[in-house]
Amino acid sequence: MKALKFLHAADLHLDSPFKGMNSVPERIRDVIRESTFGALSRLVRLAVREKVDFAVFSGDIYDAGDRSLRAQLRFRSALAELDRAGIPALVIHGNHDPLDGRGADLEWPAGAYVYPADKVETVRIVKEDRGLIAEVHGISYASAAVTENLALRFRGGDASVFQVALLHTNVDGHPGYDNYAPCSKSDLVGRGIDYWALGHIHTREIVMDEKPAVVYPGNIQGRSIRECGPRGCYIVAVDENGSPALDFHALDGVRWQQQSLSIAGIGTEQELQESLQDLLARLREKAEGRPTVARIFLEGRGPFHLKLQAGSTLSDLLRELRESELLALAGRSAAGGFGTGSGHMEAPHPADDNMEEGTRGSYTTAAPSGGVFRSAAAEVPFVWIESIEARTGQDIDFELLLREESFIGDLLRLAEELSADEGKLREFAEEALGSLLAQNGASRLFGGADGLLEDTGDWLEAARELAVDQLMPDGRRAK
Numbered sequence: 001m002k003a004l005k006f007l008h009a010a011d012l013h014l015d016s017p018f019k020g021m022n023s024v025p026e027r028i029r030d031v032i033r034e035s036t037f038g039a040l041s042r043l044v045r046l047a048v049r050e051k052v053d054f055a056v057f058s059g060d061i062y063d064a065g066d067r068s069l070r071a072q073l074r075f076r077s078a079l080a081e082l083d084r085a086g087i088p089a090l091v092i093h094g095n096h097d098p099l100d101g102r103g104a105d106l107e108w109p110a111g112a113y114v115y116p117a118d119k120v121e122t123v124r125i126v127k128e129d130r131g132l133i134a135e136v137h138g139i140s141y142a143s144a145a146v147t148e149n150l151a152l153r154f155r156g157g158d159a160s161v162f163q164v165a166l167l168h169t170n171v172d173g174h175p176g177y178d179n180y181a182p183c184s185k186s187d188l189v190g191r192g193i194d195y196w197a198l199g200h201i202h203t204r205e206i207v208m209d210e211k212p213a214v215v216y217p218g219n220i221q222g223r224s225i226r227e228c229g230p231r232g233c234y235i236v237a238v239d240e241n242g243s244p245a246l247d248f249h250a251l252d253g254v255r256w257q258q259q260s261l262s263i264a265g266i267g268t269e270q271e272l273q274e275s276l277q278d279l280l281a282r283l284r285e286k287a288e289g290r291p292t293v294a295r296i297f298l299e300g301r302g303p304f305h306l307k308l309q310a311g312s313t314l315s316d317l318l319r320e321l322r323e324s325e326l327l328a329l330a331g332r333s334a335a336g337g338f339g340t341g342s343g344h345m346e347a348p349h350p351a352d353d354n355m356e357e358g359t360r361g362s363y364t365t366a367a368p369s370g371g372v373f374r375s376a377a378a379e380v381p382f383v384w385i386e387s388i389e390a391r392t393g394q395d396i397d398f399e400l401l402l403r404e405e406s407f408i409g410d411l412l413r414l415a416e417e418l419s420a421d422e423g424k425l426r427e428f429a430e431e432a433l434g435s436l437l438a439q440n441g442a443s444r445l446f447g448g449a450d451g452l453l454e455d456t457g458d459w460l461e462a463a464r465e466l467a468v469d470q471l472m473p474d475g476r477r478a479k
Contacts, residue, residue: 001162001242004125004133007047009233010058010168010199011219012040013096015071017063018223025326028384031254031291037074038253039221043233044078046249048085050235053133054125055087058199058217059094059168065101065144072104083111090123091115093140094168094199095180100143115166117142120153132158137193138166141181151183156192162238165193168200171207171214188214195236195244202227204234204248213244222256225295225386230255255287262300263308263392272304273317280321280383291381296388305392309469318388329382391458393465394472401468408471415464419457429456 014036021029047055062071079089088111093099099117108114113123115138125134135157139150156163169181171188177200185207188196196214198207204218217234219227232251238244261279266272276296283294298308307313402412418425 001160001238001240002130002133003238003240004053004162005050005235005237006134006164007043007050007052007055007233008058008197008215008217008236009043009055009220010197010217011060011094011202012036012057012075013060013063013219013221013223014040014075015063015068016221016223020224024384027326027329028291028382031382032293035252035254036221036223039231039251040074040078042251042253043220044081046233046235046251047082047087052087052235053127054136055082055089056136056138056164056166056197057089057091058166058197059092059141060096060199060219061091061093062097062101064096065098067097067101067103069104072106076106076108079112080109083109087111088113088123088125090136090138090166092138092166092168092199093117095141095144095146095178098141098143098146115140120150120155122157132161134162134164136164136166141168145178146181147179148181149183149187150181151187151191154191154193156194159192162242163192163194164197165191165195166197166199169198170200171198174201177201185214188212194242195238202231204232206246210243213246215246217248220251221254222252225256225258225293228256228258250288253290255290255292257283257286257292257294258297259283259294260297260299263298263302263304264300266302266304268304269307269313269317273320276317276321276388280325280385284381284383287381287383289381292383293386294383295386298388298390298392301393301395303395305390305394306469308390308392314388314390318385321385325382325384391462391465394468396468396472408468411467412464415460418460425456425460429459 016033016036018029018032021032024032061075062068082089089109091112091114093101093114115121117140120137120139123136123138124132125136126132137154137156139153150167151169154165154167156165167181167183169183170177170179172184173179173182180200188208189212191212193212196207196212198214198216201216202219203216205216207214207216215234215236217232219231220233222228222231230248230250230252232249235247235249236244237247259279259282261275263272266275279296280294283292286292298314398412401409402416403409418428
């Protein structure tokens with residue numbers, strides 16, 4: 001078997017609308033909405049820099065079946081750049097961008113191939129200096145909701161060359177994702193495939209490391225607070241024995257993060273503000289040079305809890321922190337940092353400073369401003385606080401209350417019992433929320449009963465704390 005190298009990406013969701021961003025200031029919103037294109041630009045430069053033999057895209061290139069023309073033009077430009085570098089691009093479509101969706105009449109680069117939906121097809125990767133190095137099999141979705149186990153259609157080819165399979169699927173019913181093209185790990189074994197290049201699950205996961213390797217690269221750019229942490233693709237290097245070595249590369253231009261802050265020891269508004277400012281500095285550092293969108297959870301018990309529950313303390317602090325960030329951002333722009341140049345804003349990215357000189361200016365077609373921003377001493381990427389949620393409680397002795405023969409003792413014991421038994425909690429929640437679930441609007445809002453009940457554990461904890469606040473408004477100090 002011949003050594004080779006390829007790039008595996010999936011779930012690009014180009015031109016994602018980033019719903020819920022309408023209230024975000026325009027200069028922040030523009031950076032976020034441009035981030036999927038920035039990630040694609042970095043992907044192209046990575047592929048060229050790494051001199052990969054080919055690149056595979058495992059579905060959901062676009063965010064919707066009726067693809068925006070902007071997204072299609074950007075993707076075509078990216079594949080053209082790969083083609084000029086001699087890198088074939090092999091593409092399947094998934095549930096978000098099935099083949100029956102509306103597409104523009106565009107001429108695609110010679111090196112790009114889109115797999116059909118009626119059958120598994122095979123593309124042979126041939127290099128002038130090495131001959132046949134791999135066979136890449138794939139199948140697209142004909143429509144959005146594919147329930148067939150498409151994995152059963154795959155069969156490997158020439159066992160002397162590396163076999164890759166592109167599939168958009170939910171392996172073993174991964175929770176939180178639609179069960180499209182469902183299959184099991186056992187369905188992927190014994191089919192003559194060396195590497196299953198999967199898509200659909202947005203969090204990267206190596207399901208199996210080899211024989212065969214089964215890999216989800218995750219999406220290339222987080223799109224909500226549910227998609228936190230680094231997002232990107234894998235560079236897969238295969239040795240002469242057919243063993244793949246996976247190297248993850250972050251491509252995201254905006255990093256979504258969640259972070260907790262304990263109120264223990266915090267007694268004043270100034271102390272809380274200073275603690276939040278310290279937390280934002282840590283989030284900025286953790287993002288490794290990228291802008292950040294963050295959700296902060298205030299947790300723990302302390303005397304400041306009652307202040308958080310009364311008045312506008314939390315909303316005022318959030319407003320002040322956001323305004324401070326906007327003022328700092330405006331100052332950096334005035335000094336020639338973030339957001340200068342053309343009207344187009346793209347997130348700075350530390351990896352761009354490590355690009356080879358020959359690829360640094362490539363793929364400018366994706367960014368009217370001429371590429372991503374370079375590092376500058378005056379430039380500090382923003383940290384935008386998406387929300388601050390208080391999950392705090394009074395500084396009371398719960399163990400003592402649990403032993404009390406009183407109404408609040410009974411209530412806390414019930415909450416403890418439900419918290420310890422998932423089945424009982426679900427049954428209790430279904431009974432309590434049944435009338436709400438029966439309303440069509442509420443059901444759609446929460447994604448049906450399953451979606452509504454996902455957060456019942458958090459709701460139970462919040463209800464317990466609310467009950468304590470209402471029944472003990474002046475608190476009871478821990479002994």
